[in-house]
Amino acid sequence: MSVQRIHAIFEKDLKDLPRNIALLMLPVSNILLALIYSLTVDGEPPIAFLYLIAGATFSMVTSGIMMSMIAEENEKNTMRGLIQSPASLLDIIIGKSLVTGIITAISLMVSLMIVGIEPLMNFRAIIGLILMFLFFLLVGIGIGLFSKSLAATSGYLMPVMFLFGFTPMIATFQLAEDSIIIRTTNTFPIMQAIELYDNNFWMPLGILTAWIIGAALFTFICFRKVMTDD
Amino acid sequence: MENAIEVKGMQKIFGEHTAINKVSFNVKQGEIFGFLGPSGSGKTTTVKVLTGELKQTVGDVKVLGIDSENFGSSAFKSQVGILSDNSSLYERLTIYDNLKLFCKLYGAPLKQIDVVLREVNLHDERSKIVSTLSKGMKQRVLLAKALIHNPKLVFLDEPTSALDPGNMAHIHRGLQKLNEAGTTIFLTTHNMEEATELCDRVAFLHNGELQELDSPNSLRYKYSTHAFHVETFKGNRLVIDNQPDQADQIRDLIANGEIKAMHTDNPTLGQIFLKVTGKELE
Ligand SMILES: Nc1ncnc2c1ncn2[C@@H]1O[C@H](COP(=O)(O)OP(=O)(O)OP(=O)(O)O)[C@@H](O)[C@H]1O
Ligand SMILES: [Mg+2]
Numbered sequence: 001m002s003v004q005r006i007h008a009i010f011e012k013d014l015k016d017l018p019r020n021i022a023l024l025m026l027p028v029s030n031i032l033l034a035l036i037y038s039l040t041v042d043g044e045p046p047i048a049f050l051y052l053i054a055g056a057t058f059s060m061v062t063s064g065i066m067m068s069m070i071a072e073e074n075e076k077n078t079m080r081g082l083i084q085s086p087a088s089l090l091d092i093i094i095g096k097s098l099v100t101g102i103i104t105a106i107s108l109m110v111s112l113m114i115v116g117i118e119p120l121m122n123f124r125a126i127i128g129l130i131l132m133f134l135f136f137l138l139v140g141i142g143i144g145l146f147s148k149s150l151a152a153t154s155g156y157l158m159p160v161m162f163l164f165g166f167t168p169m170i171a172t173f174q175l176a177e178d179s180i181i182i183r184t185t186n187t188f189p190i191m192q193a194i195e196l197y198d199n200n201f202w203m204p205l206g207i208l209t210a211w212i213i214g215a216a217l218f219t220f221i222c223f224r225k226v227m228t229d230d
Numbered sequence: 231m232e233n234a235i236e237v238k239g240m241q242k243i244f245g246e247h248t249a250i251n252k253v254s255f256n257v258k259q260g261e262i263f264g265f266l267g268p269s270g271s272g273k274t275t276t277v278k279v280l281t282g283e284l285k286q287t288v289g290d291v292k293v294l295g296i297d298s299e300n301f302g303s304s305a306f307k308s309q310v311g312i313l314s315d316n317s318s319l320y321e322r323l324t325i326y327d328n329l330k331l332f333c334k335l336y337g338a339p340l341k342q343i344d345v346v347l348r349e350v351n352l353h354d355e356r357s358k359i360v361s362t363l364s365k366g367m368k369q370r371v372l373l374a375k376a377l378i379h380n381p382k383l384v385f386l387d388e389p390t391s392a393l394d395p396g397n398m399a400h401i402h403r404g405l406q407k408l409n410e411a412g413t414t415i416f417l418t419t420h421n422m423e424e425a426t427e428l429c430d431r432v433a434f435l436h437n438g439e440l441q442e443l444d445s446p447n448s449l450r451y452k453y454s455t456h457a458f459h460v461e462t463f464k465g466n467r468l469v470i471d472n473q474p475d476q477a478d479q480i481r482d483l484i485a486n487g488e489i490k491a492m493h494t495d496n497p498t499l500g501q502i503f504l505k506v507t508g509k510e511l512e
Contacts, residue, residue: 008334012320012327019322077318081375084281084312085335086304 001094005087009095013069017099022150026064027107030057034111045115048168048194053115055190057108058132059157059165063140066100067153070144089223093141100140104133124201128193131208135189136164138215145222167191233292234259234383234414235280240289242275242438249275251438252289262405262415264425266499267435268507273418274315276435277387280416281312294383308336311381313389317372321361325352325371328360329378336379346374349404351397365392373401383414390424402428422500432499436507450496453505461491469495 017023034053037045070093073079082092108129112120120129143156167190175182185191189211196204235257242250250272257263265273278284280293282301291298296306319328329343347353350370360368369392376384386405390398405428409415419425425432426446434442442449456472460483468483470476472494483489497505 004337005335008331011334012323012331015327016320016322076321077316078320080283080314081317081332082335084283084307085332086307086337087335 001088001090002086005085005091006095006098009082009087009092010098013096013099014102017065017069017103023065023068026060026068027057027103030060030107031111031114034114038114038116047119047197048171050112050115050117050120051190051194051197052166052168053111054108054120054129054132054193055165055167056161057104057111058136059161061107062100062104062133062136063143063160063165064153064157065103066096066137066140067144067147067157068150069096069100070141071147071150071153074144074147075149089227097137097141100137101133120197125197127205128196128208131205131212132189132193135208135212135215136160138212138219139164142215142219142222145219145226164188164190168194232259233257234261234294235263235416236290236292237280238290240276240279240291241287242272242279242284243287249438250279250286253435253438253440254289255433255440255443257414257416258430259414260409260412261430262409262417262428264429264432265416265418265435266420266422266425266432266503269420271435271507272438273435274387277312277314277385277416277418281310281314281385282306283314308379309382311376311379311384313372313376313384313386315387317375319360319368319371319375322359324357324359325363326356328371329374332375332378338379342378342380346377349377349408350374351400366394366397369393370397370401377408381413383416384408386415386417388418388420390419390421398424422498422503426499434503434506441506442502446499449499449502453502454494454496457495459493459495460489462488463490464488 030053033056037049037053070079073082073092079092083089109117119125139160143153143160147153147156163185167185167188170181170185187207189208192204192207192211196208233256235255237256238254240250240253241248253272253276265276267273275284279286279291279298282298286298293301293306294309296303300306320331323331325347326343329346330340333340333343343356344353347356350373352367352370352374355363355367360371363371369389373386373389376386389405390401393401402424405415405417415428417425417428429446431443431445432449433440444452458470458472458480460468460470460480462468462483470479
């Protein structure tokens with residue numbers, strides 16, 4: 001690992017991202033979503049809604065941009081050039097993660113400010129948001145590594161968005177409280193972040209950590225697969 | 231270490247298909263080595279094995295004294311420059327920003343960017359976005375990228391295939407200068423004039439097997455019929471064997487002032503290529 005090489009990748013991707021219209025659409029549509037809501041609904045938004053906005057940001061922006069950046073390097077064969085240089089795959093991923101982190105922070109701030117960020121300005125909420133970021137970042141890295149093309153990533157991004165990004169929406173399907181779907185999705189990262197926010201502390205923290213470990217394992221397997229591919 | 235590359239009994243098998251079959255050769259430190267052969271003969275596959283992109287199925291491969299097991303090490307990567315047949319650039323960035331990235335990844339000083347841009351004749355275009363460049367210009371940026379860290383050994387897979395004669399000549403001079411400064415060059419090409427002009431030695435590959443390996447001049451001598459081709463002022467064309475019993479005939483022609491032109495029958499590398507491979511030039 002080398003700070004200089006991480007910085008080189010970071011600088012390159014930071015310069016490239018504003019010129020990549022397809023990728024810019026992700027944070028833009030996320031902010032639009034928040035705008036539409038704030039224009040149509042009056043008054044204080046329910047807390048689950050703030051987390052829905054956060055989930056949309058993390059899935060579309062964090063996972064979406066991360067997997068697209070890596071998959072595009074695979075598709076355009078530029079990854080080869082990076083690997084041929086002394087940069088390690090870890091340097092490349094960390095450099096890209098930093099860019100993704102900045103874009104995530106900006107679009108999360110902007111979209112939450114549009115709907116009302118105050119309820120989330122506390123320690124528990126911020127811990128939950130950081131853990132969610134890590135989870136979605138790792139998912140994005142893993143999917144990016146095994147995606148050979150940009151087109152493939154959009155197929156993977158959809159389920160990530162609907163399952164993990166928009167989990168609070170499932171409550172609007174009017175399923176029974178104790179149905180298997182509700183009980184399962186209640187353990188998903190966003191629901192646990194909400195739980196962390198307004199109920200327990202340690203239990204949801206543990207479950208969120210387990211999700212991150214699971215995502216890290218998934219990413220590690222993808223990482224190994226890429227390293228040993230002929 | 232005298233050899234930059236040492237290959238012993240190398241074989242590369244893709245499924246059922248043997249792309250390279252028991253190939254052995256050495257490339258000396260400081261030479262320009264040409265790897266020639268028809269399309270599909272295994273040139274790119276060889277470059278990929280020598281640069282660690284593919285692993286050989288069988289055989290010993292050593293580059294700059296480093297065993298192929300360790301081609302992933304930074305010791306290997308920092309000494310080797312690669313222009314592969316599928317290298318590509320960041321299309322939305324400028325030439326300069328592309329090279330800056332690799333300059334930093336290799337830990338080379340930023341002033342190297344200007345040095346290599348001059349070498350490939352692109353210094354005035356450095357602020358152009360890559361997606362707006364012609365194929366030949368992109369090819370030259372890729373060459374600049376391969377040279378940015380001043381590598382000891384460069385692998386160039388068809389570096390001049392998209393270039394016009396002017397730029398080709400410029401690149402050839404650049405490669406010769408680079409070589410005089412001590413860089414070993416491993417080059418594949420379909421251009422036989424290029425190989426004749428640049429290479430100290432060339433290897434002919436056919437169906438994954440090495441057919442010939444020598445200097446262009448030695449090969450031309452080897453494949454020569456050793457006859458003299460004579461054109462007389464009367465318009466006759468004679469072929470005279472280079473044999474003692476033919477000496478009188480040549481002496482008479484000279485004595486009578488009949489010879490308009492006379493040359494030995496050394497084939498070009500292109501003709502040798504056709505003979506060795508039994509294929510048309512691509
Ligand atoms: N990844 C692969 N899987 C299967 N077969 C392959 C693979 N790569 C190359 N081959 C086969 O190996 C043979 C040699 O290919 P290679 O690309 O090395 O040829 P080449 O000499 O570089 O040709 P060209 O002059 O057209 O670039 C071909 O028959 C090709 O189809
Ligand atoms: Mg080839």
